[in-house]
Amino acid sequence: MATTENAPGEAQQERPSGYRLIDCDIHHMLPSQATLMSYLSARWQRYHERFGPRRLLETQYWVTGTHVLAARVDAFPPSGLPPGSDLDFMRAQLLDEWGIEYGILNVSEVFMFGTQPGEYGAALIRAVNEFTAAEWLDPEPRLRAAVAITADNPDAAVAEIERWADDPRFVQVLMTLRNEAPMGDRKYWPIYRAAAAAGLPIAVHVGGINGHPPGGGGWHSYYFEMHAGHVQPYQAHTASLTLSGVFDAIPSLKIVFVEGGFSWIVPLSWRLDRLARTLREEIPALQRLPSEYIREHFWYTTQPIEEPDRDEQFHTMVAALDLHDRLLFATDYPHWDFDAPDRALPRSLTDEVRRKIFSGNAIALYGLPLAP
Amino acid sequence: MIDCDVHCDVPDVETLMPYLPRHWQERLRENRWSGPAGVRHCYPPAVAGDPIHDIGSLRERVLTADTEAAIVTCYYAVESLRHPDLTADLAAAVNRWLQAEWLEPEPRLRAALVVPTLYPEAAAAEIRRWEWTDRFVHVLLPVVAQRTFGSRFYWPLYEAAQERGFVIGLHFGGVSGGPPTATGWPTYYVEEAADMANIFQGHLLSLVAEGVVREFPNLRFTLLESGVTWLPTLLWRLDKMWKSYRREVPWIDRLPSEYLRNRIRLTTQPLDGPEDAQKTLSYLREMELEQLLLYSSDEPHIHGSSSLDVLGLLQPEQQKLVLAENARAWYGITEAA
Amino acid sequence: MARHNLGPVTDFPEGKQRLVEVEGRSIGVFNVRGRLYALRNKCPHQGGPLCAGRVIARLESDRPGEYRYSDQEFLIECPWHGWEFDLENGQSWFDPQRTRVRPYPVTVGPLPTKPTPGPYVAETFPLSVEEAYVFIEVGT
Numbered sequence: 001m002a003t004t005e006n007a008p009g010e011a012q013q014e015r016p017s018g019y020r021l022i023d024c025d026i027h028h029m030l031p032s033q034a035t036l037m038s039y040l041s042a043r044w045q046r047y048h049e050r051f052g053p054r055r056l057l058e059t060q061y062w063v064t065g066t067h068v069l070a071a072r073v074d075a076f077p078p079s080g081l082p083p084g085s086d087l088d089f090m091r092a093q094l095l096d097e098w099g100i101e102y103g104i105l106n107v108s109e110v111f112m113f114g115t116q117p118g119e120y121g122a123a124l125i126r127a128v129n130e131f132t133a134a135e136w137l138d139p140e141p142r143l144r145a146a147v148a149i150t151a152d153n154p155d156a157a158v159a160e161i162e163r164w165a166d167d168p169r170f171v172q173v174l175m176t177l178r179n180e181a182p183m184g185d186r187k188y189w190p191i192y193r194a195a196a197a198a199g200l201p202i203a204v205h206v207g208g209i210n211g212h213p214p215g216g217g218g219w220h221s222y223y224f225e226m227h228a229g230h231v232q233p234y235q236a237h238t239a240s241l242t243l244s245g246v247f248d249a250i251p252s253l254k255i256v257f258v259e260g261g262f263s264w265i266v267p268l269s270w271r272l273d274r275l276a277r278t279l280r281e282e283i284p285a286l287q288r289l290p291s292e293y294i295r296e297h298f299w300y301t302t303q304p305i306e307e308p309d310r311d312e313q314f315h316t317m318v319a320a321l322d323l324h325d326r327l328l329f330a331t332d333y334p335h336w337d338f339d340a341p342d343r344a345l346p347r348s349l350t351d352e353v354r355r356k357i358f359s360g361n362a363i364a365l366y367g368l369p370l371a372p
Numbered sequence: 373m374i375d376c377d378v379h380c381d382v383p384d385v386e387t388l389m390p391y392l393p394r395h396w397q398e399r400l401r402e403n404r405w406s407g408p409a410g411v412r413h414c415y416p417p418a419v420a421g422d423p424i425h426d427i428g429s430l431r432e433r434v435l436t437a438d439t440e441a442a443i444v445t446c447y448y449a450v451e452s453l454r455h456p457d458l459t460a461d462l463a464a465a466v467n468r469w470l471q472a473e474w475l476e477p478e479p480r481l482r483a484a485l486v487v488p489t490l491y492p493e494a495a496a497a498e499i500r501r502w503e504w505t506d507r508f509v510h511v512l513l514p515v516v517a518q519r520t521f522g523s524r525f526y527w528p529l530y531e532a533a534q535e536r537g538f539v540i541g542l543h544f545g546g547v548s549g550g551p552p553t554a555t556g557w558p559t560y561y562v563e564e565a566a567d568m569a570n571i572f573q574g575h576l577l578s579l580v581a582e583g584v585v586r587e588f589p590n591l592r593f594t595l596l597e598s599g600v601t602w603l604p605t606l607l608w609r610l611d612k613m614w615k616s617y618r619r620e621v622p623w624i625d626r627l628p629s630e631y632l633r634n635r636i637r638l639t640t641q642p643l644d645g646p647e648d649a650q651k652t653l654s655y656l657r658e659m660e661l662e663q664l665l666l667y668s669s670d671e672p673h674i675h676g677s678s679s680l681d682v683l684g685l686l687q688p689e690q691q692k693l694v695l696a697e698n699a700r701a702w703y704g705i706t707e708a709a
Numbered sequence: 710m711a712r713h714n715l716g717p718v719t720d721f722p723e724g725k726q727r728l729v730e731v732e733g734r735s736i737g738v739f740n741v742r743g744r745l746y747a748l749r750n751k752c753p754h755q756g757g758p759l760c761a762g763r764v765i766a767r768l769e770s771d772r773p774g775e776y777r778y779s780d781q782e783f784l785i786e787c788p789w790h791g792w793e794f795d796l797e798n799g800q801s802w803f804d805p806q807r808t809r810v811r812p813y814p815v816t817v818g819p820l821p822t823k824p825t826p827g828p829y830v831a832e833t834f835p836l837s838v839e840e841a842y843v844f845i846e847v848g849t
Contacts, residue, residue: 073788181556215574218520225581232570233554267601278676343755583773616791622770
């Protein structure tokens, strides 16, 4: 007979024992406005207080949903800080709990700040990167991070990349999913050159505000469809990038699609190839088929993991484009659609592929040093 | 064979004049309007093929001895005209032209009904006007639009369609005034055409989320010229999302994929499979897509290959279903004597 | 099966949910409108701490825009992915096993009957109250 009041949930045992684990998408965030202010100059503190962001997140879809701040209900720290903003709690609930060797931070604030205009936008995003370095990377050696940028201000974005290029703890550059133009647009090429020169992949994550309905066919009404509809913009970026010639111009450019799923890339590659072949005359300078660029230049985090009707269908998708080497495991902590390391991947994956997805691919992509 | 998507084009504005009210006859002639630019935008010459302007050309170039029926789509970008009367009158004119000069002389033909999608009440009125509901078989909704198609904004249109027994035909193309992608203006046509699949996807999400599948239990949707192979990954995502967010949309009382498999069909041109026809067939089988297919040639549009390359590999029983029987059941096309 | 005394019933007031550990298992005990329920604190989906979730009244709807709450039927919503489980019997609310549309005939008209509950079931434990103490039965 044992009754222990308020025992913590059974430890997330059965962590994938024997597997190194690298979490390629964790969302830390500012604990408060005061913290943000402390990283802004007086001028921008005042602006932030008196005017604030000028691009409005058009609606707060999560309000009609079932998860406050789109977070796991149990990810609210006892400290009272917002989910993902308490390092100690994140250590306990995520890094220690699962034995994560490296975690890659994609800061939550990029969602809103990644597309704020002008010098103010550049100042905000710089503040966020400084916060990341000082309050997350400095105290916690397991963490790595992305350099967040304001992509629609390419000059500022290039400056921001160059600022952090020599800090090996910044392992990629973070763009939001919804910018003013599709990613292949030439206005973004200076950003890609700067990232490639620094040896940093370009990561793209859900977020941003560009004034266009995310589906292309109108604004969604519900969180349900909006969230399910995150996939479409990634597809549009794939079309844009693979047709733009950017990979011929910048051969070392790497693209990481974060939180976009991956199975859609398979039918999209077929569709793009068909169109590119049939209409060769439209883009005479294009040297290769889109599927070839897709195979060489794209990576995908696994969360939210595909849950097809049958495991075989999962394998069909992975095999169709040899995605074994391209999938990067991610939990998306602290969001509600968190993928548990011990349960998310189909059981039928081979040991070899599992290792690649859990760590091998990330180690190769990001050049992460391994502990002895 | 029943060919569920064949294109004809209005040769010039003068062709429609007999079917337009006097006001537009005069005004459009005064202003020397040469027709909506949206048609050429959606189908530039590189993909339009040689447009089919009259029934004679259709018979000669598309209808074969094996064609039991063909559904003609006439896209006229009426949604690009915002004037509430013009957009409605143009739609009506196209329909009248189709009836007089295509359906009446050719009993094998069926047609898509053109409606002013910017004004759903006016669209409902146009739907209710038609007696020939067995010849006009679906209501044409080009997918590039300002509102997602599940929106309550469109419900008057759906009510009329359900009442009169029309299927809804979601079709490649359309003009909204905004970029036809989620992320801004594409650079190339190839890019825009590839991105069109995303717009279909967004509308399917909407039809489920907004509960159109529940509110209009007899309403069915054909996806025309949409591509086929992208559908499964969308269904998986929808089902996964529903398991988590059912409480936001409690009128969805079962897996979204169940609703959609029951309520949608897709035309076969283009299929968008791998180049190897056998591999495409394997994929269609594994993803259980065959039962959702309705054959289409999409003539005269240029796709680089025909879906018949894949469909020809089906077992005879399956072939019959995809080439004719699925469409017969879906549209209630009675067997020719 | 072993029976364990969880303590006085006054330790399980209405509207509260508590976690207890019994035979190495974390179990959530709920008092909802005077009735007691016990569920394993582990979601069958991905293993999340099910009993850290919210207790919600069953919400149904017959048409868009309508929201109908039950007075009597309650569910626990997993704090991770929001899956809903019946407090009474742990049954997941939806059918995760797709009923495929087979064979191939087109059905025109409303869908057939609703799907049956699927195989995802959260583990529940029988509770009883005797002389103001709460007992739980746990299998080995």
